[in-house]
Amino acid sequence: MDRGKLIVQIKSKKTFLCIGLDSDLSKIPSHLLNLDDPIFEFNKAIIDATKDLCIAYKINTAFYESNGIDGWLSMQKTLDYIPNDIFTIADAKRGDIGNTSKMYAKAFFENLNFDSITVNPYMGSDSVKPFLSFDDKWVILLALTSNIGSSDFQHLKFDNYSLYKHVLDTSSKWGSENNLMYVVGATNPQYLEEIRKIIPNHFLLVPGIGAQGGSLKDVVEKGMIKDCGLIVNSSRSIIYAGSGLDFAVKSREAALDVQMQMATYISKL
Amino acid sequence: MDRGKLIVQIKSKKTFLCIGLDSDLSKIPSHLLNLDDPIFEFNKAIIDATKDLCIAYKINTAFYESNGIDGWLSMQKTLDYIPNDIFTIADAKRGDIGNTSKMYAKAFFENLNFDSITVNPYMGSDSVKPFLSFDDKWVILLALTSNIGSSDFQHLKFDNYSLYKHVLDTSSKWGSENNLMYVVGATNPQYLEEIRKIIPNHFLLVPGIGAQGGSLKDVVEKGMIKDCGLIVNSSRSIIYAGSGLDFAVKSREAALDVQMQMATYISKL
Numbered sequence: 001m002d003r004g005k006l007i008v009q010i011k012s013k014k015t016f017l018c019i020g021l022d023s024d025l026s027k028i029p030s031h032l033l034n035l036d037d038p039i040f041e042f043n044k045a046i047i048d049a050t051k052d053l054c055i056a057y058k059i060n061t062a063f064y065e066s067n068g069i070d071g072w073l074s075m076q077k078t079l080d081y082i083p084n085d086i087f088t089i090a091d092a093k094r095g096d097i098g099n100t101s102k103m104y105a106k107a108f109f110e111n112l113n114f115d116s117i118t119v120n121p122y123m124g125s126d127s128v129k130p131f132l133s134f135d136d137k138w139v140i141l142l143a144l145t146s147n148i149g150s151s152d153f154q155h156l157k158f159d160n161y162s163l164y165k166h167v168l169d170t171s172s173k174w175g176s177e178n179n180l181m182y183v184v185g186a187t188n189p190q191y192l193e194e195i196r197k198i199i200p201n202h203f204l205l206v207p208g209i210g211a212q213g214g215s216l217k218d219v220v221e222k223g224m225i226k227d228c229g230l231i232v233n234s235s236r237s238i239i240y241a242g243s244g245l246d247f248a249v250k251s252r253e254a255a256l257d258v259q260m261q262m263a264t265y266i267s268k269l
Numbered sequence: 270m271d272r273g274k275l276i277v278q279i280k281s282k283k284t285f286l287c288i289g290l291d292s293d294l295s296k297i298p299s300h301l302l303n304l305d306d307p308i309f310e311f312n313k314a315i316i317d318a319t320k321d322l323c324i325a326y327k328i329n330t331a332f333y334e335s336n337g338i339d340g341w342l343s344m345q346k347t348l349d350y351i352p353n354d355i356f357t358i359a360d361a362k363r364g365d366i367g368n369t370s371k372m373y374a375k376a377f378f379e380n381l382n383f384d385s386i387t388v389n390p391y392m393g394s395d396s397v398k399p400f401l402s403f404d405d406k407w408v409i410l411l412a413l414t415s416n417i418g419s420s421d422f423q424h425l426k427f428d429n430y431s432l433y434k435h436v437l438d439t440s441s442k443w444g445s446e447n448n449l450m451y452v453v454g455a456t457n458p459q460y461l462e463e464i465r466k467i468i469p470n471h472f473l474l475v476p477g478i479g480a481q482g483g484s485l486k487d488v489v490e491k492g493m494i495k496d497c498g499l500i501v502n503s504s505r506s507i508i509y510a511g512s513g514l515d516f517a518v519k520s521r522e523a524a525l526d527v528q529m530q531m532a533t534y535i536s537k538l
Contacts, residue, residue: 062372063372100332106335107335122391126416167422
């Protein structure tokens with residue numbers, strides 16, 4: 001999916017919500033557990049209930065890999081089930097030496113046909129660039145993450161400039177605003193203003209709204225641009241909003257609540 | 270596998286060679302391609318031909334994920350085929366927020382029963398610690414990698430101390446020399462002396478010998494300790510030493526050449 005189509009989707013659906021399908025056998029409603037592929041059935045119901053309220057689904061590969069081959073199959077079926085006009089994110093946080101990153105790119109862009117993949121910047125240019133050579137596919141590079149450990153290294157200052165800013169500055173030259181986005185956690189909205197000075201036009205994938213405690217209002221105030229420029233992810237607070245037979249209804253209610261807030265921001269663009 | 274068993278294996282087999290099974294359908298001998306699972310058949314032949322010459326096999330997950338479910342199956346069969354007394358490394362370079370890293374740990378330590386996994390430090394403590402809570406399992410944390418891009422961020426200096434040194438210093442407190450190793454590329458042996466000042470006793474996984482150009486002699490001189498403390502990986506220069514019907518023989522010859530050099534170093538310990 002190219003940038004233009006993403007923006008059209010955001011403006012027409014009045015939402016910039018991404019729903020994270022962190023689907024876990026130990027957390028999904030128990031009545032699904034007797035089905036052939038409980039994770040896929042759960043995802044299918046969530047997708048059916050929310051697809052008009054979000055512009056992206058994010059599949060965190062850890063939750064699928066933990067179920068081995070069955071999990072990989074659930075991931076593939078889920079990806080095939082997501083409507084083509086919705087942006088898909090492999091939240092895989094990959095990255096390796098050049099020839100190996102090429103193999104990951106093949107895995108996620110060709111075999112699985114995701115629109116984008118999250119990539120870890122630690123290994124530098126040749127670990128990221130192989131993902132940037134596919135038409136209408138995106139790298140979403142980790143910059144400032146939403147977890148506690150983000151303070152261990154991402155805020156270290158080199159020449160009075162934090163590591164995550166070096167990552168933004170250096171990596172923005174490897175791609176463009178048409179194939180490169182960044183992960184910036186919603187738990188750190190105070191940094192968004194400074195981030196926008198370095199990358200004024202790139203889309204940001206913002207996790208941390210909901211279960212992790214980030215505020216949508218803060219993120220919008222500091223990070224939104226004329227093309228929206230934000231994809232805000234919520235996983236657990238939407239997909240686990242209910243745990244009974246009506247789990248999909250509850251998840252729609254939770255997603256609708258976020259989408260309605262987002263609509264007011266989109267209408268001001 | 271615990272540290273004691275690893276050291277016994279190194280001293281009795283007189284080798285600290287790890288063979289990287291970066292097995293790629295486009296590179297393995299063509300006569301294997303008609304078999305049911307060419308990648309597994311290739312790995313099986315390489316393992317049979319080299320298992321007395323190495324102390325570890327490293328499976329880079331990218332090469333398996335790029336073949337989807339078939340690849341995941343090849344990986345599982347390969348891992349099951351590796352003799353139990355040989356150390357196994359999932360070269361997966363994972364790392365995510367705490368609850369997600371737990372899922373990766375489950376995937377690689379429980380479902381797949383690897384002895385160790387490579388982890389990326391960028392997201393900090395809570396992305397690494399979940400991997401450290403399994404008995405006799407290891408984290409191999411990226412410190413200074415062997416690729417060109419390692420210069421982009423790993424050498425940035427904070428308080429006159431490079432990022433990779435901060436990674437070593439900070440993360441060494443998260444685990445111990447009994448569950449934590451580090452990736453240090455052989456293409457950077459000049460840094461090994463300084464690295465040994467920070468982590469005098471930890472094992473290092475050293476990629477970059479062979480196809481990537483690193484020198485075994487330099488690595489041993491700067492990095493070896495009384496317990497050896499080194500696992501030196503070679504992938505392409507061993508597994509692709511031959512391309513004909515005798516590929517396994519050629520790969521044994523290449524591995525034997527490295528092992529014989531290693532034996533002279535081990536005999537001096």
